[in-house]
Amino acid sequence: MKLISHVEDLTSALDDVRASGKRIGFVPTMGYLHAGHASLIAEARAKNDAVVVSLFVNPTQFGANEDLDRYPRDLEADRLVCEKAGVDILFYPSVEEMYPAGVDATETISIPEMSNKLDGQFRTGHFDGVTTVMSKFFSIVGSCRCYMGMKDAQQVLILQQLVAQSFGDCEIVACPTIRDEGGLALSSRNTYLTIDQREIALSLFAMLDNVASAIEQGNIDVHTLCEHARSTLEVAGFTIQYFDFVDRTTLDSVTTPRVSGPYLLCVAALIGNTRLIDNFFIDFVDGRATVDRGIVATNMISSQENVATEAPHV
Ligand code: AMP
Secondary structure, X not given: OEEEOOHHHHHHHHHHHHHOOOOEXXXXXXXXXXXXXXXXXXXXXXXXXXXXXXXXXXXHHOOOOOOOOOOOOOHHHHHHHHHHOOOOEEEOOOHHHHOOOOOOOOOOOOXXXXXXXXXHHHOOOHHHHHHHHHHHHHHHHOOEEEEEEHHHHHHHHHHHHHHHHHOOOEEEEEXXXXXXXXXXXXXXXXXXXXXXXXXXXXXXXXXXXXXXXXXXXXXXXXXXXXXXXXXXXXXXXXXXXXXXXXXXXXXXXXXXXXXOOOEEEEEXXXXXXXXXXXXXXXXXXXXXXXXXXXXXXXXXXXXXXXXXXXXXXX
């Protein structure tokens, strides 16, 4: 595995890869890799000739009061995960390398139609930071399949739009959410949770599951279902930012789904200072709901014992 931290070294390594006719799979991450990331790498490995993983905690996607400074980092553990997973190139640029003009002087790339809804309402400028850095990555990496998690569904939708508008030789491949045994979606930020908070956090998945099961049983009054879910989770100790059923193409709220979809049942909630997000993809086929709840990692791992897992669908 090549370890590269300079843009020009990456472009020249990738020129060599392309010259030999190889297809590139790209997995952008902020590091502190867990089985969710490993599942993206495994998919990229299976479907491409060469795999590039980036580790970059992108400052422009963090708000002023967010966790940029304390975001967990462990380059050595991440290097081992990537090496085990058969990654060809690990790219870990500095902030100066990605923002040579300086963070503040860099032109912002934006997809405004989708960036101000859901998470965008609570994380001002977050998706502008994501689209800005991903535009840089797509320009540097060039033609590729880019593997991203459905856990960050809004991010996937926004980047699909970015790619359609500006990077026609790149493709976003959305991969299922990987969960721990209790259903909690794996996240580098789970490391912030105390044992008690982790216990409470499990009810986020349980509540998504309750609502999805009600929908599967034919209850499509999603407005009432979501309202009930919000108040129950507040009592359990969460501060709910949204618990909503939305159109998966526009991200607008839907009160009673009348067409086949696609839809997204999604939540963002705080436990203490830790913000968690999660979602299920929901579609209706012949009037019946089909729900993608993601995948449970069979052997529970912590963020620092990162191994790819055999994983059955929930
Ligand atoms: P991050 O390092 O949090 O920026 O995430 C990097 C990529 O991993 C993004 O495409 C995320 O959507 C994806 N990802 C994060 N958590 C999970 C998970 N639990 N399951 C699947 N993909 C994930």
